[in-house]
Amino acid sequence: MAPVYDEFTHLNDYETWFGTLIPALEKHGLRRGRLLDVGCGSGKAFAPMLARGWSVHGCDVSPAMLELARAKGGADVRVDVADMRELPRFGEFELVWALNDPVNYMLDPEELDLALTGMRRNLGPDGLLMFDANTIEAYRGFFCEETVVERDGWRLIWRGRSRPDDPPGTVFEASFEAEPLAGHDGAPIAPELHRERHFPEAEVLAAIARAGLECLDVFGYTDEDGLVDPLDERAHYKAIFIARRASE
Numbered sequence: 001m002a003p004v005y006d007e008f009t010h011l012n013d014y015e016t017w018f019g020t021l022i023p024a025l026e027k028h029g030l031r032r033g034r035l036l037d038v039g040c041g042s043g044k045a046f047a048p049m050l051a052r053g054w055s056v057h058g059c060d061v062s063p064a065m066l067e068l069a070r071a072k073g074g075a076d077v078r079v080d081v082a083d084m085r086e087l088p089r090f091g092e093f094e095l096v097w098a099l100n101d102p103v104n105y106m107l108d109p110e111e112l113d114l115a116l117t118g119m120r121r122n123l124g125p126d127g128l129l130m131f132d133a134n135t136i137e138a139y140r141g142f143f144c145e146e147t148v149v150e151r152d153g154w155r156l157i158w159r160g161r162s163r164p165d166d167p168p169g170t171v172f173e174a175s176f177e178a179e180p181l182a183g184h185d186g187a188p189i190a191p192e193l194h195r196e197r198h199f200p201e202a203e204v205l206a207a208i209a210r211a212g213l214e215c216l217d218v219f220g221y222t223d224e225d226g227l228v229d230p231l232d233e234r235a236h237y238k239a240i241f242i243a244r245r246a247s248e
């Protein structure tokens with residue numbers, strides 16, 4: 001998906017998102033400094049942080065995504081191939097985040113534990129962790145229907161393969177493929193399977209505690225209302241978690 005990820009997600013508006021996310025972090029004493037972007041993908045989320053003077057370290061399991069991130073960040077960004085289930089200690093960061101649902105690629109609670117433990121490993125003493133997880137509402141929509149985007153010479157096709165009555169905690173599936181429109185010389189991208197697990201709020205909170213973290217806030221998110229407290233899994237499409245190291 002890497003070659004066309006930015007086209008497929010062109011509606012993601014990180015500036016608007018940050019307009020609500022950053023103040024929520026500042027409420028918990030966010031200090032400006034170093035950001036570790038876990039599952040950074042093509043670097044869409046870290047670009048606005050560079051503009052705000054943060055130093056950025058991105059990591060992702062996909063070398064193809066990281067090529068794009070490297071091109072966006074240039075010399076100001078360090079990127080490393082890393083699986084978040086075995087995240088090395090890259091350093092001490094004021095902020096560690098995983099945005100736009102990387103944690104949903106964890107396919108069971110044990111994998112989520114490994115990912116959160118690895119993120120904790122990279123938190124400085126006052127560092128904050130933020131990540132989002134798709135709600136059941138999101139999976140029962142996007143992963144159960146077809147979405148077609150035509151943009152920049154491409155037809156991008158997302159085919160949800162799951163059912164709207166699949167229960168919470170299901171691994172939802174969709175396939176993605178792309179074909180060039182007439183006059184575009186890109187090669188078609190064969191269908192690839194995307195598997196993401198829904199994690200109910202209670203499962204995420206339990207995983208946060210097992211990873212030695214303290215949850216500071218949980219929000220729902222909608223485009224119309226921004227951050228909403230309390231989270232309502234049936235009304236909001238994302239759940240946002242903010243945490244820090246639990247005191248020992």
Ligand SMILES: C[S@@+](CC[C@H](N)C(=O)[O-])C[C@H]1O[C@@H](n2cnc3c(N)ncnc32)[C@H](O)[C@@H]1O
Binds near residue numbers: 038
């Ligand atoms: C939906 S994309 C989000 C990318 C980026 N954070 C953004 O906001 O555009 C999810 C990312 O998670 C990455 N990912 C999936 N499984 C991973 C794993 N086990 N370790 C690290 N990254 C992973 C994917 O390669 C992909 O780049």
